[in-house]
Amino acid sequence: MQPTLLITKSPEETKTLAFEIARVLHAGDCLALYGDLGSGKTVFASGLKEALGAEGEMQSPTFTLLRSYDKNGGTYGFYHFDAYRLGGADEWFDLGFDDLVEGDHVSLIEWADIVEDALPERTIRVKIERSIESDDDNVRSIELLFPKGDPRADLEF
Ligand SMILES: Nc1ncnc2c1ncn2[C@@H]1O[C@H](COP(=O)(O)OP(=O)(O)OP(=O)(O)O)[C@@H](O)[C@H]1O
Ligand SMILES: [Mg+2]
Structure with a gap:
């Protein structure tokens, strides 16, 4: 499937x-x-949380592995994971995070490469990089990849 x-x-x-x-x-x-440190993963996550209308102030999950936001008036509850401090997929499973991701919340995982083997097949991948083609420190190239067979891959963003 072609990335956007x-x-x-x-x-x-x-x-x-x-x-x-x-x-x-x-x-x-x-x-x-x-994406690397400071590439913009948490910025993206905060936009997503806001858009979903999930309850509560956005906090960086840097020192926690998971922040959970309830649905309340919003569309979906939101789980914001940060895998940076995990040793790998085994730890992800030990913490029971795979069960959480199977629920109704929208889940977002920063540093997903660390737990790559634990990601469900339906995972939507978002790769953020500082643009190498620009000297502007605020430019990012963002690759969006829907899983095979997902009709949303044909949408324009
Ligand atoms: N186009 C852009 N998109 C997102 N963030 C940008 C952009 N341009 C500049 N920034 C800045 O880059 C920084 C991104 O920080 P952020 O915490 O989102 O990174 P991160 O990928 O979550 O890092 P970490 O791996 O440490 O969690 C912020 O200071 C933000 O203001
Ligand atoms: Mg972050």
């Missing part, structure tokens, strides 16, 4: 993209985020 390649030129544009993606999400969707 997008460029954002500010944190706000990355959040706007998260809003657009949120419109096509379903209960139980899982988004895997890839």
Whole structure:
């Protein structure tokens, strides 16, 4: 499946993209985020959380492995995982995170490469990179990859 390649030129544009993606999400969707330190994964996550209308202030999960936001008035509850401090997929399973991802919340996982082997087949992948083609520190290239057979792969963002 061909990835969609997008460029954002500010944190706000990355959040706007998260809003657009949120419109096509379903209960139980899982988004895997890839990208270096400071690439913009948490910026994207905060946009997504806001778009879903999930309850509560956004907090960086850097020192926690998971922040959970209830649905309340919003569309879906939201799980924000950060796998940075995990040793791998085994730890993910030990913590029972695989069961959480199977539920109705929309899940987003920062540093998804660390738990790659634990990701469900339906995972939507979002790869964020600082653009090498630009000197502007605020430019990011964002690759969006829906799983095989997912009709959302044909949408334009
Ligand atoms: N186009 C852009 N999209 C997203 N963030 C941007 C962009 N341009 C500049 N930034 C800045 O880059 C930083 C991204 O930080 P963020 O915490 O989202 O990164 P991260 O990928 O979550 O890092 P970590 O791996 O440490 O969790 C922020 O300071 C943000 O303001
Ligand atoms: Mg982060």
